[in-house]
Amino acid sequence: MKAEEEIRNIFGQLKNLLLAEQEMGSEPPFIPSEVRSYLEGSVSAAHVHNHELAHPDSLEALRAFIGECTRCRLHKGRKHLVFGEGSSQARLAFVGEGPGREEDTAGRPFVGEAGRLLTRIIKAMGLTREEVYICNVVKCRPPGNRDPETDEIETCIPFLKQQLTIIRPEVVCTLGRVAGQGLLGANFRITLERGNWHSHENIPLMPTYHPAYLLRNPAAKRHVWEDVQKIMTFLGLEVKKND
Numbered sequence: 211m212k213a214e215e216e217i218r219n220i221f222g223q224l225k226n227l228l229l230a231e232q233e234m235g236s237e238p239p240f241i242p243s244e245v246r247s248y249l250e251g252s253v254s255a256a257h258v259h260n261h262e263l264a265h266p267d268s269l270e271a272l273r274a275f276i277g278e279c280t281r282c283r284l285h286k287g288r289k290h291l292v293f294g295e296g297s298s299q300a301r302l303a304f305v306g307e308g309p310g311r312e313e314d315t316a317g318r319p320f321v322g323e324a325g326r327l328l329t330r331i332i333k334a335m336g337l338t339r340e341e342v343y344i345c346n347v348v349k350c351r352p353p354g355n356r357d358p359e360t361d362e363i364e365t366c367i368p369f370l371k372q373q374l375t376i377i378r379p380e381v382v383c384t385l386g387r388v389a390g391q392g393l394l395g396a397n398f399r400i401t402l403e404r405g406n407w408h409s410h411e412n413i414p415l416m417p418t419y420h421p422a423y424l425l426r427n428p429a430a431k432r433h434v435w436e437d438v439q440k441i442m443t444f445l446g447l448e449v450k451k452n453d
């Protein structure tokens with residue numbers, strides 16, 4: 211039996227219990243208000259689903275829904291859940307892997323050394339951080355900056371997908387292997403497939419290297435600039451020659 215069916219059964223039994231109590235004229239048992247409103251039929255099924263709002267209509271509503279999330283083990287070591295930041299009307303969304311130490315401390319994405327490099331890339335495109343949207347595949351820092359594990363990604367990625375559904379950017383730019391695999395599937399190979407257009411939910415998607423990789427391999431900056439120029443051309447941004 212699916213978990214959601216089990217939950218419905220439990221709620222159904224609770225409802226019967228409540229009705230029986232009322233019929234016998236007994237004092238109703240204490241029931242939390244959220245459970246009570248569900249029994250009264252005013253709470254949508256989305257509230258008992260673990261991961262997805264039925265119709266997320268704003269980033270604020272999604273953030274509230276995620277709450278102080280404990281849905282995967284990454285919550286245990288985090289200081290802050292890093293939801294993402296930028297414009298809800300962004301034409302371009304960057305998707306990274308997950309928060310590092312500085313992001314975990316600040317509660318903001320891409321604020322460490324790699325983040326400063328991403329900020330320079332965004333500026334070189336003629337944009338600001340406030341004009342784009344920046345987020346990650348997982349919202350809590352993996353311990354020791356290890357890669358997020360498959361089950362952690364599977365648990366968290368519905369939230370990223372909902373962010374992209376809400377923002378509906380004209381282009382998504384994934385940064386690094388993990389983000390590429392998260393949105394394009396496990397077969398995605400960064401070295402072979404970066405720089406080529408893909409799509410996520412009919413949104414054009416350009417995969418490129420993660421800025422942290424560029425810090426270790428400065429020679430790869432040239433490739434990222436080529437990829438970024440493709441995005442600029444797509445968005446009709448002026449491509450400068452000397453950056």
Ligand code: SF4
Nearest residue numbers: 279282285349350366
């Ligand atoms: Fe929840 Fe995502 Fe953090 Fe896991 S990584 S605890 S799913 S917000």
